[in-house]
Amino acid sequence: MNHAEITAWLRETDADRLAELWQSADRVRQQHVGDQVHLRGLIEVSNHCVRLCGYCGLRAENTSVKRYRMSADEVVACAEEAVERDYGTVVLQAGEDPMLSTDFISELIRRIKSSTPLAVTLSLGERSNEELAEWRTAGADRYLLRFETSNRMLYERIHPPRPGERSDRIAILHTLRELDYEVGGGVMIGIPGQTYDDLARDIELFGTLDLDMIGSGPYLVHPDTPLADPKNRPSASDDRQVPCDELTAYKVIALTRLVCPLANIPSTTALAVLDADAGWKFGLTRGANVIMPNVTPSKYRMLYDIYPGKAYTTEHIDVECINAIGRRIGVGRGDSPNYEKAACGLAIHLH
Numbered sequence: 001m002n003h004a005e006i007t008a009w010l011r012e013t014d015a016d017r018l019a020e021l022w023q024s025a026d027r028v029r030q031q032h033v034g035d036q037v038h039l040r041g042l043i044e045v046s047n048h049c050v051r052l053c054g055y056c057g058l059r060a061e062n063t064s065v066k067r068y069r070m071s072a073d074e075v076v077a078c079a080e081e082a083v084e085r086d087y088g089t090v091v092l093q094a095g096e097d098p099m100l101s102t103d104f105i106s107e108l109i110r111r112i113k114s115s116t117p118l119a120v121t122l123s124l125g126e127r128s129n130e131e132l133a134e135w136r137t138a139g140a141d142r143y144l145l146r147f148e149t150s151n152r153m154l155y156e157r158i159h160p161p162r163p164g165e166r167s168d169r170i171a172i173l174h175t176l177r178e179l180d181y182e183v184g185g186g187v188m189i190g191i192p193g194q195t196y197d198d199l200a201r202d203i204e205l206f207g208t209l210d211l212d213m214i215g216s217g218p219y220l221v222h223p224d225t226p227l228a229d230p231k232n233r234p235s236a237s238d239d240r241q242v243p244c245d246e247l248t249a250y251k252v253i254a255l256t257r258l259v260c261p262l263a264n265i266p267s268t269t270a271l272a273v274l275d276a277d278a279g280w281k282f283g284l285t286r287g288a289n290v291i292m293p294n295v296t297p298s299k300y301r302m303l304y305d306i307y308p309g310k311a312y313t314t315e316h317i318d319v320e321c322i323n324a325i326g327r328r329i330g331v332g333r334g335d336s337p338n339y340e341k342a343a344c345g346l347a348i349h350l351h
C-alpha cells in the first residue's frame with residue numbers, strides 16, 4: 001500500500017468503505033497470525049522517570065505523582081501470577097529510571113527465566129547499547145520502544161533529549177534488531193501537530209523497519225503536562241490534524257496489519273480507556289492479535305499515571321470473551337511470526 005492510499009484510508013469517513021477495511025485487516029490477520037489471542041502480563045516496575053516528555057504524566061517535573069519502584073521479589077511474584085493465569089509473556093515496563101540498574105534488571109531477567117517458562121519483554125525506555133546487550137545475554141527476549149512519531153520536528157518538540165544527547169529511537173530499534181531481540185515499536189495517534197501525512201509515514205516506517213511487534217494508541221491529554229496547555233501545543237491546520245479518537249486508532253491498527261501482516265499487534269490499553277466495553281473487541285476484530293492485561297499490584301498501578309483513566313481500565317478478558325468473537329487464547333509464548341521468519345531465513349542462509 002502506498003502513501004496516498006494509506007492517507008486516503010486515514011481520512012475515510014464512509015461506513016461501507018470502512019467496513020471493507022476492517023474485513024481485509026481481519027482476513028490478513030487470520031491468514032498470517034491465526035486465531036490465537038496472545039496475553040502478555042504487564043508489570044509496571046517503576047514510575048520514576050528522568051525525562052521531560054510533554055505528553056506523559058510520569059515526566060520528571062510532575063510533582064503530583066507519588067513515585068514507587070517495585071522490589072525484585074515483588075516483580076517475581078507478579079511474574080508467578082502471570083504463569084498462574086496462563087500467560088506466555090511478561091512485559092517489564094517502567095519510566096526511564098536509572099535506579100533500575102543494569103545489574104538489577106539482568107538479575108530480574110535471570111530469576112524469571114530460570115523459574116518460569118515466560119518470555120520476557122522489556123519496555124524501559126532509551127537505554128545504552130551496552131545495557132541492551134547485557135539484558136539480551138541475561139535472557140530478555142523482546143524490547144518495546146515506541147518511536148511516537150516519525151516527524152522529527154514534532155518528536156523533538158514533545159520529547160526533549162537529555163542534556164547533551166540526541167534522542168534517536170529509530171537508531172535504538174536498529175540496535176535491538178542487531179542484538180537479535182524481537183523488536184517492537186509504535187506511535188501515539190492524534191498528537192497535537194501530527195498530520196495525516198505524518199501518520200501515514202509512521203505506518204510506512206513500521207514496514208520499512210520490519211517490526212515484529214507494533215503497539216499504537218490514541219494520545220490522551222494528561223492535565224499535569226505541558227501539552228495540556230494550548231499555548232504549548234504544536235498545531236496543524238484543522239484539515240490536516242489527526243484526531244485522537246477511537247475510529248482513527250482502529251484505522252491505524254487495521255492499516256498496520258495490512259502493511260505488516262506477520263507482526264504481533266496489541267489492542268492497546270489507551271483504546272480501552274476510550275471504550276471500556278468494546279475497545280478490546282474492536283481492536284481484535286480489526287487487525288490486532290494481542291492483549292496486555294495488567295498484573296501490577298493495584299497499589300502501584302494507581303500511581304502509573306501515564307494518562308488519565310489508565311489505572312481504572314478493567315481488562316476482564318477471559319476465555320469466554322475471546323471465544324465469543326470466534327478466537328482462542330494463545331498457547332505458549334506467542335513469539336512474533338515476523339521474527340521467526342527472519343530467524344528461519346537466516347538458518348537457510350547459513351546452510
Ligand code: 5AD
Pocket residue numbers: 055056057145146148187188217218219220221222270306307
Ligand atoms: N496518551 C497516550 N499515550 C501515552 N503514552 C505516554 N503518554 C501518553 C498519553 N498522554 C504512551 C507513549 C509511551 C507509552 C509507554 O505510553 O507512546 O511510549
